[in-house]
Amino acid sequence: MITMAQALNAALGDAMAEDEQVVVFGEDVGALGGVFRITDGLTAKYGEDRCFDTPLAESGIVGFAVGMAMGGFRPVVEMQFDAFAYPAFEQIASHVAKTRNRTRGRVGLPLVIRIPYGGGIGGVEHHCDSSEAYYAHTPGLKVVTPATVQDAYSLLREAIDDPDPVVFMEPKKLYWSKADIGRLARTEPFGRAAVRRAGSDATLIAYGPSVPVALETAEAATQEGWDLEVIDLRTIVPFDDATVTASVRRTGRCVVVGEAAGFAGVGAEIAARVQERCFHSLAAPVLRVTGFDVPYPPPMLEHHHLPSVDRILDTLDRLQRDDLPDTRFLALGGAA
Amino acid sequence: MTGLAQALLPSAEPVRFLTDEGAVAKGRHRHPVPDPGLLRRAYRAMVVGRRFDAQATALTKQGRLAVYPSSHGQEACQVGSVLVLSEGDWFFPTYRESVALVTRGIDPVEVLSLLRGDAHCGYDPVRHHVAPQCTPLATQSVHAAGLAYAERRVGTGRVALVCVGDGATSEGDFHEALNFAAVFKAPVVFLVQNNHYAISVPLERQTAAPSLAYKGIGYGVPSERVDGNDPVAVLAVLTSAVEHARSGQGPYLVEAHTYRLESHTNADDASRYRTDDEAEKWRRRDPIARLARYLRRRGHLTDADTAAWSAEAEELAADLRARMNADPELAPLGMFDHVYSAPTPQLTEQREVLRVELSAERAADEAEEALT
Ligand SMILES: Cc1ncc(C[n+]2csc(CCOP(=O)(O)OP(=O)(O)O)c2C)c(N)n1
Ligand SMILES: [Mg+2]
Numbered sequence: 001m002i003t004m005a006q007a008l009n010a011a012l013g014d015a016m017a018e019d020e021q022v023v024v025f026g027e028d029v030g031a032l033g034g035v036f037r038i039t040d041g042l043t044a045k046y047g048e049d050r051c052f053d054t055p056l057a058e059s060g061i062v063g064f065a066v067g068m069a070m071g072g073f074r075p076v077v078e079m080q081f082d083a084f085a086y087p088a089f090e091q092i093a094s095h096v097a098k099t100r101n102r103t104r105g106r107v108g109l110p111l112v113i114r115i116p117y118g119g120g121i122g123g124v125e126h127h128c129d130s131s132e133a134y135y136a137h138t139p140g141l142k143v144v145t146p147a148t149v150q151d152a153y154s155l156l157r158e159a160i161d162d163p164d165p166v167v168f169m170e171p172k173k174l175y176w177s178k179a180d181i182g183r184l185a186r187t188e189p190f191g192r193a194a195v196r197r198a199g200s201d202a203t204l205i206a207y208g209p210s211v212p213v214a215l216e217t218a219e220a221a222t223q224e225g226w227d228l229e230v231i232d233l234r235t236i237v238p239f240d241d242a243t244v245t246a247s248v249r250r251t252g253r254c255v256v257v258g259e260a261a262g263f264a265g266v267g268a269e270i271a272a273r274v275q276e277r278c279f280h281s282l283a284a285p286v287l288r289v290t291g292f293d294v295p296y297p298p299p300m301l302e303h304h305h306l307p308s309v310d311r312i313l314d315t316l317d318r319l320q321r322d323d324l325p326d327t328r329f330l331a332l333g334g335a336a
Numbered sequence: 337m338t339g340l341a342q343a344l345l346p347s348a349e350p351v352r353f354l355t356d357e358g359a360v361a362k363g364r365h366r367h368p369v370p371d372p373g374l375l376r377r378a379y380r381a382m383v384v385g386r387r388f389d390a391q392a393t394a395l396t397k398q399g400r401l402a403v404y405p406s407s408h409g410q411e412a413c414q415v416g417s418v419l420v421l422s423e424g425d426w427f428f429p430t431y432r433e434s435v436a437l438v439t440r441g442i443d444p445v446e447v448l449s450l451l452r453g454d455a456h457c458g459y460d461p462v463r464h465h466v467a468p469q470c471t472p473l474a475t476q477s478v479h480a481a482g483l484a485y486a487e488r489r490v491g492t493g494r495v496a497l498v499c500v501g502d503g504a505t506s507e508g509d510f511h512e513a514l515n516f517a518a519v520f521k522a523p524v525v526f527l528v529q530n531n532h533y534a535i536s537v538p539l540e541r542q543t544a545a546p547s548l549a550y551k552g553i554g555y556g557v558p559s560e561r562v563d564g565n566d567p568v569a570v571l572a573v574l575t576s577a578v579e580h581a582r583s584g585q586g587p588y589l590v591e592a593h594t595y596r597l598e599s600h601t602n603a604d605d606a607s608r609y610r611t612d613d614e615a616e617k618w619r620r621r622d623p624i625a626r627l628a629r630y631l632r633r634r635g636h637l638t639d640a641d642t643a644a645w646s647a648e649a650e651e652l653a654a655d656l657r658a659r660m661n662a663d664p665e666l667a668p669l670g671m672f673d674h675v676y677s678a679p680t681p682q683l684t685e686q687r688e689v690l691r692v693e694l695s696a697e698r699a700a701d702e703a704e705e706a707l708t
Binding site for chain 1: 402403450451452453454455456471472473503504506507508509534535536537541542543603604608609664666668671672675680682683685686689690693694
């Protein structure tokens with residue numbers, strides 16, 4: 001059995017062994033091995049020049065990585081938690097994302113920004129943000145998030161080899177999830193979603209921390225006669241329209257699940273793309289189950305905020321199986 | 337170097353009034369000795385604070401707190417930073433300042449709300465003139481500069497004091513705060529508690545400067561460094577710093593050399609990056625023992641005092657235990673409050689979704705209970 005944290009550690013180690021230009025740096029990634037131990041043992045094995053602690057400054061870390069990438073290295077930097085990447089946003093939005101474009105392709109930035117993200121671990125404020133939309137909204141960044149142990153390895157290897165900058169979002173709730181894998185291997189390239197469960201009645205689309213919740217829901221929903229298909233996006237950018245569209249055209253119904261606040265989030269993008277491409281196949285509006293549009297609540301309340309199996313099951317009831325209008329939005333007037 | 341620049345530099349060695357053992361240290365100081373009344377208050381607050389800290393650590397082990405960053409060993413700074421302020425002055429704490437907040441007179445349960453996990457900030461910042469405890473490192477330093485400037489504009493005579501750690505001095509915001517404060521002559525004191533580690537990363541990785549107090553000179557901010565485990569020196573230097581700010585001369589930077597004896601938080605394991613020997617060295621520079629010896633020698637501390645204050649500390653701990661062991665009243669619908677001054681239509685709609693869910697859950701629970 002191997003955990004997602006160990007798979008990520010193995011991906012970093014294997015990439016460092018294969019390519020001397022790969023360097024890992026950030027806060028507490030050296031002697032400590034990172035607060036989540038993702039870089040455990042890398043300094044001991046590859047030396048202080050390959051995996052090192054920096055001064056405590058996220059903007060500095062990412063800006064330094066930009067420079068090192070221009071100088072021929074492949075930096076993989078760690079942001080300690082989602083909300084602590086915000087000081088680096090200037091570097092990410094203005095430089096990491098745009099340098100290839102600004103230099104008409106002359107300067108690419110093959111760097112990876114690893115960000116543990118999301119909630120569900122009882123963390124206090126600033127430790128549970130789902131910040132993927134900020135990055136996905138910024139052209140020039142690839143945004144990737146694994147939901148399985150195998151993908152954690154595969155996607156991180158892909159990210160390190162990718163010629164473009166990748167924001168690699170690690171669902172911290174899944175760090176300790178385990179899988180029985182003989183050999184960690186690279187699987188699909190970026191831009192391929194995975195069908196984690198085949199089904200015929202509706203498609204649940206999820207990514208990262210929400211994939212296990214979607215799968216659990218699919219199991220529970222069989223009791224109510226639903227046969228659900230579950231898609232794991234794997235890479236938010238680039239987006240796999242083909243897999244998503246094919247599924248929804250077949251099932252005719254779609255629910256998007258994600259932890260982040262729903263308003264203007266990645267779920268909104270998915271819902272829009274689905275209805276643009278599948279309108280004639282849809283038997284119901286595309287619905288979303290997301291976090292509420294509130295600052296991430298304190299640990300004792302987070303279970304009320306996060307999409308739960310029950311909340312997703314309730315949403316299935318609104319998929320017009322009996323062709324009745326959805327009553328939720330009646331207050332808005334007119335006919336739904 | 338010009339005299340003007342020279343005046344901005346800290347003392348060559350950290351200011352200390354006491355030896356490690358609590359005897360009077362040799363040397364002359366540019367800072368006046370604090371009066372015995374203040375020192376006695378500091379002693380009492382440190383005794384109470386240390387007991388509070390131990391209790392909070394114990395409650396964390398029992399699962400009552402989500403996380404707790406201890407300030408064991410840093411009591412002189414925790415207590416000193418608050419005692420040099422007047423009631424109207426503002427204090428800007430980090431997550432590590434729980435003992436400082438208790439010293440400020442905030443209910444210990446309210447202090448721990450954030451860490452228990454039932455609210456983002458458990459106390460009323462306006463009532464106490466204490467900003468919410470700040471976790472994103474160094475970000476609060478700019479707020480302190482702005483607030484201090486606002487107080488100066490309004491002419492209240494109030495100052496602000498902001499705490500940051502050694503690691504946080506590497507963040508851009510810390511530097512921007514020093515610069516803004518100096519340019520706008522904001523009456524703000526920056527207190528760097530240099531406890532030598534930012535989680536696992538030692539001071540040498542944060543700076544190549546001879547001292548963190550050297551960060552002031554480039555911005556035109558006078559700076560001082562002090563033995564942060566010498567309560568007499570901490571109070572003396574911080575008193576000077578606050579007077580400097582209050583008298584209209586602008587900001588002041590203090591670096592206090594100290595050490596956190598516990599791990600970064602309960603979730604951390606300090607043995608991965610430092611030795612017991614190192615901690616032992618600092619244990620011998622205990623601020624409470626040092627001040628006790630100094631005060632006793634001068635007849636400012638009696639057995640009756642120590643007995644009374646220990647009893648007071650025990651009482652606080654017992655009360656904290658009792659109240660923290662009760663589950664807090666949770667109000668899940670409260671998460672929709674105060675996102676804006678008035679809820680948006682969307683929040684009202686989402687609140688209703690949760691309200692319906694909660695009442696369905698309650699009905700289901702009641703039905704189940706009725707069956708059993
Ligand atoms: C912007 C930001 N980056 C990272 C963190 C994660 N973090 C929390 S405490 C800490 C170390 C801080 O060290 P220091 O400033 O010396 O304060 P100390 O904890 O030692 O009191 C880190 C890296 C954070 N809270 N905020
Ligand atoms: Mg520190």
